[in-house]
Amino acid sequence: MALEMFRKEETLAMRKKLIGQSCRLFYSDDPVKIVRARGQYLYDENGKRYLDCISNVQHVGHCHPSITQAATTQMELLNANSRFLHDNIVQYADRLAATLPDKLRVFYFVNSGAYHGHLTSLIDISPYKFQKLTGQKEWVHVAPIPDTYRGVFREDHPNPAQAYADTVKDVIDKVHQKGRKVSAFFAESLPSVGGQILLPKGYSTKVAEYVRSAGGVFVADEVQTGFGRVGSHFWAFQLQGDDFSPDIVTMGKPMGNGHPLACVATTAEIAGAFTANGVEYFNTFGGNPVSCAIGLAVLDVIEKEDLRGNSSRVGGHLLDRLTQLQTKHPIIGDVRGVGLFVGLDMVTDKEQRTPATDAAAQVVRRLKEECICVSTDGPWENIVKFKPPMCFSMEDADLVADRIHHILTVILEEDKGRNAEVFNTANLTDPYHN
Amino acid sequence: MALEMFRKEETLAMRKKLIGQSCRLFYSDDPVKIVRARGQYLYDENGKRYLDCISNVQHVGHCHPSITQAATTQMELLNANSRFLHDNIVQYADRLAATLPDKLRVFYFVNSGAYHGHLTSLIDISPYKFQKLTGQKEWVHVAPIPDTYRGVFREDHPNPAQAYADTVKDVIDKVHQKGRKVSAFFAESLPSVGGQILLPKGYSTKVAEYVRSAGGVFVADEVQTGFGRVGSHFWAFQLQGDDFSPDIVTMGKPMGNGHPLACVATTAEIAGAFTANGVEYFNTFGGNPVSCAIGLAVLDVIEKEDLRGNSSRVGGHLLDRLTQLQTKHPIIGDVRGVGLFVGLDMVTDKEQRTPATDAAAQVVRRLKEECICVSTDGPWENIVKFKPPMCFSMEDADLVADRIHHILTVILEEDKGRNAEVFNTANLTDPYHN
Known part of the structure; x- marks a missing residue:
């Protein structure tokens, strides 16, 4: 069986025409075409591998x-x-x-x-x-x-x-x-x-x-x-x-x-x-x-496969790693979960606990670029959630935590940059400096 | 894989205990345990073969x-x-x-x-x-x-x-x-x-x-x-x-x-x-x-497999055979259908078209003894229905028609016998004959 019958653009065009638009795609701006999967990994039509933190349905691993x-x-x-x-x-x-x-x-x-x-x-x-x-x-x-x-x-x-x-x-x-x-x-x-x-x-x-x-x-x-x-x-x-x-x-x-x-x-x-x-x-x-x-x-x-034991161990490790990140990134308001059911609650204000919806969406987008699939949940879609297949490994947890640390650092830097720019712009247009 | 894990009585006992009783069994008085199937045939735990006229879901045949x-x-x-x-x-x-x-x-x-x-x-x-x-x-x-x-x-x-x-x-x-x-x-x-x-x-x-x-x-x-x-x-x-x-x-x-x-x-x-x-x-x-x-x-x-063609041919033949039976058995009020969607409408009175619910149930029971599975439908459960897998053959249709003819003849004979008996009983208890 060929992994692909249509080119990706064609699949997307057919989908738009034939499938009800209420049925949404992940990453709807730039959806991913997945043609095979194994364990906690998804592979696109070009063989690119994604770490899957989304598919709780494929509980014991894809295609076991x-x-x-x-x-x-x-x-x-x-x-x-x-x-x-x-x-x-x-x-x-x-x-x-x-x-x-x-x-x-x-x-x-x-x-x-x-x-x-x-x-x-x-x-x-x-x-x-x-x-x-x-x-x-x-x-x-x-x-x-x-x-x-x-x-x-x-x-x-x-x-x-x-x-x-x-x-x-x-x-x-x-x-x-x-x-x-x-x-x-x-x-x-x-x-x-x-x-x-x-x-x-x-x-x-x-x-x-x-x-x-x-x-x-x-x-x-x-x-x-x-x-x-x-x-x-x-x-x-x-x-x-x-x-x-x-x-x-x-x-x-x-x-x-x-x-x-x-x-x-x-x-x-x-x-x-x-x-x-x-x-x-x-x-x-x-x-x-x-x-x-x-x-x-x-x-x-x-x-x-002692998947409950694995869930406790790996989920516990993921929770630890994310909790450590919380001390470094004020945008992480809360980290909570049990086993391989973990949420990262993002806030714009640590005191008010104001949901950081945009930042959470940005984390999802940037993790996708790093070939890691996560999604958001909660009434404000500000909680990055982790419900991966239960064969998720320690290395997977570390990779996720490392990349989130990196992304949050970049977001922080960019925000600093943007604030500086806004400040500069304000200076430039200050009428008193004409 | 063993075809059977529990003896039939044990399966039945577990089912009664563990599965909601609203979920009914076919032939609830004496249910059939089916362990394998192929095409239009079902096999019980002793290898006995049943002709399946019920399973419209297994459309192209069981285990194709x-x-x-x-x-x-x-x-x-x-x-x-x-x-x-x-x-x-x-x-x-x-x-x-x-x-x-x-x-x-x-x-x-x-x-x-x-x-x-x-x-x-x-x-x-x-x-x-x-x-x-x-x-x-x-x-x-x-x-x-x-x-x-x-x-x-x-x-x-x-x-x-x-x-x-x-x-x-x-x-x-x-x-x-x-x-x-x-x-x-x-x-x-x-x-x-x-x-x-x-x-x-x-x-x-x-x-x-x-x-x-x-x-x-x-x-x-x-x-x-x-x-x-x-x-x-x-x-x-x-x-x-x-x-x-x-x-x-x-x-x-x-x-x-x-x-x-x-x-x-x-x-x-x-x-x-x-x-x-x-x-x-x-x-x-x-x-x-x-x-x-x-x-x-x-x-x-x-x-x-041209299953639509098969449905037309075999369904048409079944309809013909049952329509012929209608001329012989007054208990058949109507025969109707198209393709492999056929109903035999049983009546106690051809003029009034009174549903013959009991007789229809009897046909289902007797056909089961002949290793043919059918069921009834309609508001009065008096319609014997045929919705077999679409690979149903001419021989299957002939077998079903032959056995129904036989069963209806027997029912008729028994009814005559019972009427005679009733008549005799009436005679015996007739006070005028004391």
């Missing part, structure tokens, strides 16, 4: 041979739907169950994460989407994001977990005052679009207590953060402690290493309520033998 | 080597997301565009059909779901299904297409009287759950005219019927004539031969309106290089 092998072997045998009995789906559910609290024992396999924003029912519960579109529905209530860097309660608060949990309690009280009830609390276990936030320890336990008292359930969205990304635990919600268990867990992106695979895990009680409505739930592709074979292979590779 | 090869080759190279430029997505869109009317030129790739019933937004527009669940929303309006066998206007009507289209006009008028507007008209091009219905020719053209006059768009759901299933055309909506084009076409199930792949095609104008809301549409897996490589391979196999 064990995953391809598992897919091929099962594709040669059978890929029927889940209305026929098959071992893969039950074996996979059993393996997933072993990673979860005991009460989460019932699985629904699908082929896409509960992506926020594809359907009105999900747009309605996604602030970053509904704010731009249809507005907030009367049955949707938004709790403050428990951000201890830029939120209402910060690192100097004696108990931010309790304080933020109490804001959820306030929301529940207001809901009740309106004569409404509470159905569910949805939160990413580490809010990503919200700004690479680490929930203060104890927050979820407390929130779950409040939500359950009000008759609701706690839904942990592990679509971005599950499958060992945080290193120390298999699921990010487990960072909250052994006493915490959600009632529903959604999982997706890394689950199939790029193959469309996702899942909802819940309790027998909640599953029973879903069954009791009497309507069949059928998913054309969900839980098919190929998807489950791939899912099983991903679990195997995570274990065999 | 060309599809496996395409998937493997691309998985070895790259499976990144569609934010990077890649040739497969544009080449695939270009190939699909060639099958569609000129104005449908913009594509959105996803990984699941717009499945009716997974999310409240889709339940709301699916009568067979909302009737069982939340009820009909005030913004949803249901037009009568244009069923010329059991509907309001039947085969004896001089112009059922116009008459049914006028019912849509009536709905639009009522919507306007309420001060509401019309957004979109959704219809499967051959309503399947609705009862394997063939839309009367000219219906869609007329409906589109009415809907567009009211400011709405016509959405053709080709998820079950596209990719040449009807034989004579690539899309079932094309049966309506060359002058008809929908504004939006949804496609899914057969598209990836079992791989999760789906798509929405629309006009530049509608895509432009979607872009204009300013919100990015990103789909984690949609349009990735592996999905598109598989999609391209499916198109190639359809062409190379």
Whole structure:
């Protein structure tokens, strides 16, 4: 198979014509054409290699041979739907169950994460989407994001977990005052679009207590953060402690290493309520033998290659290196993360913590020139995020930190230069010097 | 790889425990465990072979080597997301565009059909779901299904297409009287759950005219019927004539031969309106290089193996054979279909066209004993449906027709026997015979 069928300009022209423009390209001003990948590396049509800090979906590494092998072997045998009995789906559910609290024992396999924003029912519960579109529905209530860097309660608060949990309690009280009830609390276990936030320890336990008292359930969205990304635990919600268990867990992106695979895990009680409505739930592709074979292979590779251990070690090293940079570059307001889920929060003013959106975009652009792919996130797109494939190495982490140091130094120099120039220009046009 | 990891009873026990019970099994009283498949054949754990008349998703045949090869080759190279430029997505869109009317030129790739019933937004527009669940929303309006066998206007009507289209006009008028507007008209091009219905020719053209006059768009759901299933055309909506084009076409199930792949095609104008809301549409897996490589391979196999020709020939033959049976078995009320999309409508009363739900279930059970898998559909589940992989052969069609003839003869004999018995019993308990 030829790596390229069309010249890059032709591909781009066809894409502009044939693919909806809402589907954006990375580096839209000068997009990258990627024709092959391996591990944590992407290669363009000229063989140029990029270090990939973006592709959390390709969890165990791009084109991992064990995953391809598992897919091929099962594709040669059978890929029927889940209305026929098959071992893969039950074996996979059993393996997933072993990673979860005991009460989460019932699985629904699908082929896409509960992506926020594809359907009105999900747009309605996604602030970053509904704010731009249809507005907030009367049955949707938004709790403050428990951000201890830029939120209402910060690192100097004696108990931010309790304080933020109490804001959820306030929301529940207001809901009740309106004569409404509470159905569910949805939160990413580490809010990503919200700004690479680490929930203060104890927050979820407390929130779950409040939500359950009000008759609701706690839904942990592990679509971005599950499958060992945080290193120390298999699921990010487990960072909250052994006493915490959600009632529903959604999982997706890394689950199939790029193959469309996702899942909802819940309790027998909640599953029973879903069954009791009497309507069949059928998913054309969900839980098919190929998807489950791939899912099983991903679990195997995570274990065999100790990718959780690697995530802890390399992620910890990256965090250290970036934290060191923070002392040198005032534009780095905060460095936070766990495992290979790391964010660099850029600010124009260290005191005010004002988001440095432009500088973050500039870092992304300059890193691209250095053949390193990163992206930004957060409400102001000022957080440079790192969610690379889990085979990311110490050397990769060092390279990234070195290049960021270099880029920030250059930006600083340029800014000094620009300020000097502005000063000179001001002097030249000073009417008193005519 | 061993074909079986657990004994069948163990698989079943694990399934009951670990998988949500809303996810039903075929033949739930005595489910079949399928461990491998090829072409139109399924094999259970003991090597018993079943003829598959159900799996429309495995469109070009189970485990087609060309599809496996395409998937493997691309998985070895790259499976990144569609934010990077890649040739497969544009080449695939270009190939699909060639099958569609000129104005449908913009594509959105996803990984699941717009499945009716997974999310409240889709339940709301699916009568067979909302009737069982939340009820009909005030913004949803249901037009009568244009069923010329059991509907309001039947085969004896001089112009059922116009008459049914006028019912849509009536709905639009009522919507306007309420001060509401019309957004979109959704219809499967051959309503399947609705009862394997063939839309009367000219219906869609007329409906589109009415809907567009009211400011709405016509959405053709080709998820079950596209990719040449009807034989004579690539899309079932094309049966309506060359002058008809929908504004939006949804496609899914057969598209990836079992791989999760789906798509929405629309006009530049509608895509432009979607872009204009300013919100990015990103789909984690949609349009990735592996999905598109598989999609391209499916198109190639359809062409190379002339599967549309096969569908016309074999489907036509199956329709003929079943129509002959209709003259012998009064329980067959109607036989209808096109290509390899065929339904056998079973009735207890040929005049009243009363759905024979139990008899249809019995046919499904008995065919299973003969190692033939079929299922039922329609609002009363009385329609035995045939949507086999497109490599279905003349011999397969003959086998199915022969076995149905045999089963219906047996049912008839048994019914006679039972009636006789009832009659005898009545005699025995007749008080006048004491």
